[in-house]
Amino acid sequence: MAGLSVFEKIWLRHVVYEREDGETLLYVDRHLTHEVTSPLAFEGLREKGRKVRRPDLTFSVTDHNVPTGDRLKPIEDKLSLEQIKALEKNARDFGITLFDLYSPYQGIVHVIGPELGLTIPGITLVCGDSHTSTHGALGALAFGIGTSEGEHVLATQTIWLKKPKNMLIKLEGRLQNNVTAKDIVLWVIRNIGTGGGIGHVIEYGGKVVEEMGVEERMTLCNMAIEAGARTAIISPDEKVYHYIKNTPYAPQEDEWEQALEYWRTLPSDPDAVYHKTITFELDKLEPQVTWGTNPAMTIGVTEEIPDPRDYDDPAERQAVERALKYMGLEPGTKIRDVKVDVVFIGSCTNGRLTDLIDAARVLVNNKIAHGVRALVVPGSQLVKRRAERMGLHRIFIEAGFEWKNAGCSMCIAMNEDKLRPGERCASTSNRNFENRQGPGGRTHLVSPIMAAAAAVYGRFVDVRESDLMSREEVLEYAKRS
Amino acid sequence: MQRGVNVIEGKAAPFKYENVDTDQIIPSEFLKIMSKRGIGRYCFYRWRYREDGSLNPDFILNNPKYSDASILIAGKNFGIGSSRENAVWALKDMGIKCIIAPSFGDIFYMNSVKNLLLCIKLPEEHVEKLQDMAEKTELYLKIDIENSTINYPGGEMKFDLDQTVKERFLKGLDEIETTLTYYGEKIKEYEDKMPSFIIPKARRFLPD
Ligand code: SF4
Numbered sequence: 001m002a003g004l005s006v007f008e009k010i011w012l013r014h015v016v017y018e019r020e021d022g023e024t025l026l027y028v029d030r031h032l033t034h035e036v037t038s039p040l041a042f043e044g045l046r047e048k049g050r051k052v053r054r055p056d057l058t059f060s061v062t063d064h065n066v067p068t069g070d071r072l073k074p075i076e077d078k079l080s081l082e083q084i085k086a087l088e089k090n091a092r093d094f095g096i097t098l099f100d101l102y103s104p105y106q107g108i109v110h111v112i113g114p115e116l117g118l119t120i121p122g123i124t125l126v127c128g129d130s131h132t133s134t135h136g137a138l139g140a141l142a143f144g145i146g147t148s149e150g151e152h153v154l155a156t157q158t159i160w161l162k163k164p165k166n167m168l169i170k171l172e173g174r175l176q177n178n179v180t181a182k183d184i185v186l187w188v189i190r191n192i193g194t195g196g197g198i199g200h201v202i203e204y205g206g207k208v209v210e211e212m213g214v215e216e217r218m219t220l221c222n223m224a225i226e227a228g229a230r231t232a233i234i235s236p237d238e239k240v241y242h243y244i245k246n247t248p249y250a251p252q253e254d255e256w257e258q259a260l261e262y263w264r265t266l267p268s269d270p271d272a273v274y275h276k277t278i279t280f281e282l283d284k285l286e287p288q289v290t291w292g293t294n295p296a297m298t299i300g301v302t303e304e305i306p307d308p309r310d311y312d313d314p315a316e317r318q319a320v321e322r323a324l325k326y327m328g329l330e331p332g333t334k335i336r337d338v339k340v341d342v343v344f345i346g347s348c349t350n351g352r353l354t355d356l357i358d359a360a361r362v363l364v365n366n367k368i369a370h371g372v373r374a375l376v377v378p379g380s381q382l383v384k385r386r387a388e389r390m391g392l393h394r395i396f397i398e399a400g401f402e403w404k405n406a407g408c409s410m411c412i413a414m415n416e417d418k419l420r421p422g423e424r425c426a427s428t429s430n431r432n433f434e435n436r437q438g439p440g441g442r443t444h445l446v447s448p449i450m451a452a453a454a455a456v457y458g459r460f461v462d463v464r465e466s467d468l469m470s471r472e473e474v475l476e477y478a479k480r481s
Numbered sequence: 482m483q484r485g486v487n488v489i490e491g492k493a494a495p496f497k498y499e500n501v502d503t504d505q506i507i508p509s510e511f512l513k514i515m516s517k518r519g520i521g522r523y524c525f526y527r528w529r530y531r532e533d534g535s536l537n538p539d540f541i542l543n544n545p546k547y548s549d550a551s552i553l554i555a556g557k558n559f560g561i562g563s564s565r566e567n568a569v570w571a572l573k574d575m576g577i578k579c580i581i582a583p584s585f586g587d588i589f590y591m592n593s594v595k596n597l598l599l600c601i602k603l604p605e606e607h608v609e610k611l612q613d614m615a616e617k618t619e620l621y622l623k624i625d626i627e628n629s630t631i632n633y634p635g636g637e638m639k640f641d642l643d644q645t646v647k648e649r650f651l652k653g654l655d656e657i658e659t660t661l662t663y664y665g666e667k668i669k670e671y672e673d674k675m676p677s678f679i680i681p682k683a684r685r686f687l688p689d
């Protein structure tokens with residue numbers, strides 16, 4: 001018998017029932033909910049007089065709508081306030097733990113899951129949010145779902161799914177100076193396309209992934225959804241166990257040992273079979289920048305904005321023309337000559353401590369360029385406090401960044417952090433769709449290092465040429481000052 | 482309890498955009514509206530209206546020829562991006578009953594099934610053929626879910642539909658009720674065997 005991949009192992013363990021046609025009822029170990037996609041799921045339960053089957057496996061947090069300014073001030077946006085209140089009421093009525101606006105653990109759902117130990121290897125996890133794939137970095141099988149499916153999970157703690165196919169993406173080689181997980185995932189999406197992962201679970205493997213830290217792996221898994229994948233996953237290892245050890249919800253004492261025993265059975269077998277395997281050699285990978293209106297519209301930092309005339313397929317040519325028009329870019333322009341107005345560091349892709357440290361490496365003893373508006377929105381209040389304890393916030397503030405409270409913020413522009421029409425933003429988030437960061441806003445997705453450098457120079461620069469402090473050095477520096 | 486559907490009839494519009502993400506179908510500011518009804522007017526908001534709020538004449542569904550269309554014939558990867566089910570609710574509220582495309586975003590597809598918005602995957606050539614017809618004439622389609630056929634003037638196309646999806650449309654079941662009634666015992670059995678370390682217990686706080 002052939003071996004199994006980590007995804008298959010977890011899948012098999014969670015099958016409650018499999019019908020002949022392959023439709024499978026899968027048990028859900030963790031259900032995370034936020035204020036935007038959950039209200040009508042709870043409303044559905046109420047209408048039918050149903051309860052939440054497992055409030056102990058269900059957790060709620062407010063993140064999408066929340067103000068990132070002073071939390072003691074009243075929330076001005078009435079609709080946001082209503083949605084936030086609705087989640088508070090639902091959590092109360094149905095007996096669910098809520099990390100509300102004032103909780104020290106509040107933050108973006110995909111940041112707090114792993115950092116609180118709610119996300120552990122080998123579990124199934126769902127959330128009414130596409131970037132739930134992030135949790136796969138810890139070896140969990142995590143699916144983004146819709147509101148109706150969410151209601152089904154609330155009521156039954158299960159979900160009906162057909163087993164997706166699996167795809168192995170191997171990342172090999174040695175990364176160049178200051179090239180990071182974000183550049184890799186943009187490169188992957190650029191190559192396999194926005195639909196390249198449809199119907200598949202993407203497993204990342206290879207030397208680069210093994211050497212990578214857990215938070216960077218989250219960046220890889222987070223954006224797999226932008227390649228259309230059902231989710232992403234990485235075989236768990238000691239780094240993952242270390243990451244969750246001693247978090248508030250991780251198994252403790254005896255249970256930790258039992259859990260470890262299970263977790264160590266999870267990594268993909270060497271003879272696991274995949275529907276598709278793609279290998280990327282990353283030695284030559286340069287920092288990536290998106291130029292268009294979906295994450296596959298990406299170029300390297302030394303490249304030029306593409307010309308629609310170079311595309312044979314009429315639909316593609318039209319899409320490129322449309323994207324250039326929206327983005328206000330001329331074909332043939334060097335991306336390094338493109339100026340930015342705003343820099344946003346944050347989101348579930350790059351709002352973790354490692355990301356802030358990386359950005360700080362650039363910002364030490366630097367100031368943001370004249371006319372640039374820059375904000376850093378930590379992915380969670382815990383990330384924020386940890387960064388402050390390390391003194392990182394001073395580096396950002398001295399450089400001219402706004403230092404804010406946790407939330408989705410300018411990733412989705414549902415609170416007051418928005419681009420104004422026509423503004424161009426270097427953003428560490430995951431979507432450069434039209435109007436995503438505010439009506440008429442223009443988004444270029446980049447890594448935290450690239451974003452910080454864009455803030456300093458007012459345009460995109462090739463950060464491979466920069467001689468930055470190491471992460472350790474920057475922490476040492478922050479502590480001293 | 483939803484009622485089932487078998488036949489969908491209506492006018493088709495060529496919707497030749499690829500990679501239509503759910504942010505375009507319904508922008509995030511309208512996700513704050515906690516209702517499935519009445520949000521059709523925000524569907525494709527930034528494509529449909531100009532900044533001053535007037536209709537954008539360049540948007541295909543604003544063309545009088547297609548303003549009453551209930552079937553969209555779209556480009557590949559329709560509905561990628563955000564999981565927002567509001568995208569499906571908005572399309573339905575706007576009167577769209579069926580979308581035909583070469584491929585769909587996975588979550589969007591699932592959400593559509595749950596709301597009985599029919600998504601039909603067809604090979605690219607067939608999609609293009611239908612788009613051409615819809616551009617040239619007023620194209621009325623009759624879609625038979627049970628037999629999985631699309632009837633157009635002068636011809637018929639077959640499409641594949643998953644058995645489960647088909648049943649869902651035909652019977653319009655309350656899925657939660659079905660799951661609890663038929664599989665409730667099995668879920669209970671599963672839970673009885675779950676190792677305790679799976680269940681999160683907050684025993685230690687403020688470790689930061
Ligand atoms: S940070 Fe952005 S992508 Fe992540 S959950 Fe929030 S809105 Fe979604």
